[in-house]
Amino acid sequence: MTTIIRRFVETDTGHRVPNHKSKCQHMHGHRYRFEAEIEGDVVDVDGASEQGMLIDFSDVSAILNEYVHDIIDHAFVVYDGDELLLEMFKLLPPEHRIVKVPFIPTAENLAKWAYEQVAPHIRTAYGNKLRLVAMHVRETPKSWACWRE
Numbered sequence: 251m252t253t254i255i256r257r258f259v260e261t262d263t264g265h266r267v268p269n270h271k272s273k274c275q276h277m278h279g280h281r282y283r284f285e286a287e288i289e290g291d292v293v294d295v296d297g298a299s300e301q302g303m304l305i306d307f308s309d310v311s312a313i314l315n316e317y318v319h320d321i322i323d324h325a326f327v328v329y330d331g332d333e334l335l336l337e338m339f340k341l342l343p344p345e346h347r348i349v350k351v352p353f354i355p356t357a358e359n360l361a362k363w364a365y366e367q368v369a370p371h372i373r374t375a376y377g378n379k380l381r382l383v384a385m386h387v388r389e390t391p392k393s394w395a396c397w398r399e
């Protein structure tokens with residue numbers, strides 16, 4: 251038996267799906283929600299701040315902020331094979347936040363990316379068993395993707 255917790259962060263991020271047959275090929279953005287699902291055993295150390303928790307929610311939030319939000323919030327995520335966009339972005343001053351990625355930035359691929367960004371940082375100082383089991387990504391209120399290892 252393990253306990254599961256979930257915590258999310260939201261970002262305002264631009265993207266496009268260059269090969270898409272319809273409107274997703276256009277430059278646009280979403281209010282993404284990246285929700286980490288963590289399972290494990292609760293901290294069993296008398297007097298510890300995290301006693302009875304898997305990990306402090308605020309620590310999960312800090313990890314999501316540092317490794318997901320602060321990288322792609324108010325940024326445009328672009329596939330490094332999207333020559334058209336990369337050529338156009340060369341016209342922008344360097345302070346514009348362009349994040350090049352080696353994959354087409356679909357919700358599915360962003361879920362895997364965020365999982366890999368966050369997973370190595372999910373731990374406490376107490377050595378309790380903890381694992382990021384999934385990263386759920388909401389692209390629109392009707393559309394979610396999930397990456398599980």
Ligand SMILES: [Zn+2]
Pocket residue numbers: 265266274278279280
């Ligand atoms: Zn989109």
